[in-house]
Amino acid sequence: MTSATTTGQDGTTIPGHTGQLPGSLLDHVLRQSFGLEGYVQHPLGGEVDQNVRITGNDGMRYFVRVTRAEPDSADVLWQNSLLQHLASTVPDLPVPRLVPTREGKFLAAVVHEGRTHVVRVMSWIEGRVLADLDDHPAALLRQLGEAAGRLSLGLSSVEPPVGLEPHDWDMRRAAEIVEASLHAVQDADRREAVRTIMGWYDDLLPAWDRLPRSVVHQDLNDANVLADADEDGVLRISGIVDLGDSLYSVRAAEVAIAAGYAMVRKADPLAAAAEVVAGFHSVLPLTAEELAAVYPLAAARLCMNAVTWTRRVSESDTPYGRTRMQHTWPAIAQVAEVCPDVAEATFRVACGLPPTREQRNLEEVLAEAARDGASYAPAPQLLDLRPASDLYDEVDWHDARAVRASIDDVLDGRRRRGYVPHLSASLLLGGRRRPGADEPATVQVGGSLIVADAEEVASPLSGVVEARGGSGMPLVLRHAVEGLEFWTCWWGLDDTPPVAATVPAGAPLGRAGASEETDPLGSCVQVQVHRTARMATWPPPRVVPPSARQVWSHLSPDPARLLGFTECSTPAPTIDDVVSVRRRHIARSQRNYYRTPMNLVRGRDVWFHDEDGLAYLDSLNNVTHVGHAEPRVTAAATRQMRKLNTNSRFVYPQIASYVQKLVATLPDPLEVVFLVCTGSEANDLALRIARQVTGRQHIVNIDGAYHGNTGVVTGISPNRYKGPGGAGAPATTHEVVIPDRYRSTYGYDDTDAGVKYARDAAAVIERITADGRPPAAFIAESLMGSGGNIVFPDGYLDGVFTAARRAGALCISDEVQVGVGRLGPWWGFELQKVVPDIVTMGKPLGNGHPLAAVVTTREIADAFDTGMKYFNTFGGNPVSCAIGEAVLDIVEQDELRENAVSVGGYFAQSLRELQQRQPLIGDVRAEGLYLGVELVRNRTTKMPATEQAFMVTELMKERGVIVFPNGVHDNVLKIKPPMTFRREHVDLYVDVLDEVLSLPELRSAVQS
Incomplete structure (x- = not known):
């Protein structure tokens, strides 16, 4: 190896090596120019510059950049001026602050191997890229x-630079760089x-000069932004x-650049970009033309990155380059599938704006055109396929033939x-x-005509x-009415006219394709209206997720009037409608x-279904013990x-x-029944019986019940009188x-826990009896539900019942929930013998x-x-009895x-296996199909993870699993599903819980 020498600013000669500044030289510069001594260097990555983190004995860190x-x-002075400007205009923005040299300058120069290098020291910012x-x-x-918006505001008053050389990441040169x-x-x-x-980028060029301009960072990629x-x-x-x-x-x-890199490694790139755009717009409102330009610019930047590094x-193969391409190319493939019109509308909605820019009301034009054009006479019969439709009441909607038969019954006429x-x-x-991106597409775009084959x-x-x-692919027609162009798409037609053919109003467009026997709709022609040729020929989606409905309501106007309808249907109450009525007319107590509830319209077996x-x-x-909408129960x-x-x-x-x-399900001598309507009534009556029969008033219960x-x-x-608003x-x-x-x-390791807890309970009963307050009853759930799904240790109820009866009290088992x-036997108390x-x-x-x-x-009766007399108007009425008998x-x-x-045993085992890899799970308790998962932030201190438990419920709901916490600390996920729950449902529950608990916002809540 050939040695080299380097001359420092003080004129001393320092041995060095070829290439970047050697560490010894950098130490010398830091010490002599910046007064920084005893710092350890940690090399960092960089495309061009040499970047180093230095750490002192006191833990103080700085970022050092060496530029050849x-x-x-002009480049170095320009960058320094920007940092100084930001320090004065947006002092709270987390950007590096320049550290001055001993002479008050913001750089030091050093010559190494005949080349001048500039050394700058900046404040260190904690975080990960x-x-x-x-x-x-x-x-x-x-x-x-x-x-990004605050940064743009901070730079908005900077004058354009003079003398800067162009570079390969300049968005103005995107077409040139890519080509x-x-x-x-x-x-x-x-x-x-x-x-x-890049075709989208070219389409922007006519509007380029109308876009607002300013100095921009221009490289807010995922390697230049830190999070902590x-x-x-x-x-x-x-x-x-x-x-x-x-x-x-x-x-x-x-x-656009920030949004572009945010789309990388995302299942739903458009949603990720929309969050960035909405955040920017909330700080620095974007014009309509800027919102239209963001997606093409973001996509073009990804193309610049991918082709340049390719x-x-x-x-010259580099690990850095391969890393950049590894994720960028898949993102480009996804991004290219999204029409820019859809992206623009999505961004506008995310920013709280109407999905489309102001233009003539296409819906009014369609109405006028429908009056003047050929009508569908008679108009087709409206068919309601929404989840709440009566059409599904008697059929399994997964059975295409059954649904088709039901539809045929609904559609009258020959x-x-x-x-x-x-x-x-x-x-x-x-x-x-x-x-x-995994949200199911349950909403059809356009109307569907159901017709006979051919x-x-x-x-x-x-x-x-x-x-x-x-x-x-659809048949696409261009129409012009009163100077306004729009396009219609017709899906499912055969024998259509050739391209460029003019089709007069009333002329045939084609014949409905023959339907598959297993298609529930039969022959179906889907009709869409679109505002732009690009949207119509993309082609547009036939179905979209419910979250996209607002966007598509503007991108694709309703074709109903063109097809002979003046009004299509009465909209069902939305979740916002229902919540509004609840807030106005239902007591807040x-x-x-859920913070954001769903609008449930149907249930079947172990599933709920919402309006979408x-x-x-x-x-x-x-409650729905044998499954939602169980046919035998509803029939009875x-x-x-x-x-x-x-x-x-x-x-x-x-x-x-x-x-x-x-x-017949109960042991002797339990044989006299009082039928009522609710569990609260039942427990109220049980206390009344106990107090009247014993002549006493005092009741012994379990804390948390x-x-x-x-x-x-x-x-x-x-659970109530100790909770918020309770009076004790x-x-x-x-x-x-x-x-x-x-x-x-007494914990799980104590084999006599049940006896000991019973002994402590007996002491309470003995004390109040000795005080002249003998109890009328001891009441206990056979497994505590709202108290945290507590499974009693063996021998517990036997010991407490014995003590209660010794004091002359009656023993009440509350089986309302369990x-x-x-739990396996008909009644939970049987497990306690x-x-x-x-x-x-x-x-x-x-x-x-x-x-x-x-x-x-x-x-006792x-x-x-x-x-x-004891009388209950509705308790035990004939319909209730028929239902109760069907359930049994x-x-x-x-x-x-x-x-x-x-299934309960399999559930418990699966949850305990999950507990081994998810530290937020402190305890799993289970008996039959009644289980509890207690969440804690620290397994040693057992700090309740109450906030995290509610986060889990919201996050699992978003993934289609209904969960809610209970317990003294509201940190126990209660599990008590319909009894028809099967192993595949257990697997789904556990997989979703695992996914949610693995999210960073929950992982980070665990304390070591």
């Missing part, structure tokens, strides 16, 4: 846009995508670095002609809700054929699940409703049949400690119908009958108790 240039270089982060949450991308390197791209598909995108976690573990934009490519250009280039790698309205969601397109379809307006269609056809796995409903209710329904003081056979079946919402049972529900326990209520083996005194086979004096039942008895019961012994039959016939044990 003269100290009076976005390129090194696996995930970029939407909030982080919006912050990126906001930071110069495109020859190096060997893949034909990649070249085609680039040419498509705040004190709550949430990622925030922490720094913007490297102003080396800054120049005077169109202002939109700033947000050429460079072909000439000719099969129907119409599915524009932008209506269909359950036939439904799927589990998922976020981003039926001729005529054009309602004259037009010129621009694309003939076929092979899955009656809270709903999005499905949600129900892991929460111990319908049959009985047609025969008789009346109040329970009349005599009818249904009540006798039902109570016999109900009592919930027993209902009447005035009486609220007073024995710590009444004087007649006495708590025993919750037998929680995860948090309380009964009817959910006890027989209570009174059992209360509720939720699952009626599968969503209000049906509840109190069952006790003949002796007779003692309660002191002459005062289904549980028995379908072996759902056995399913609870099998």
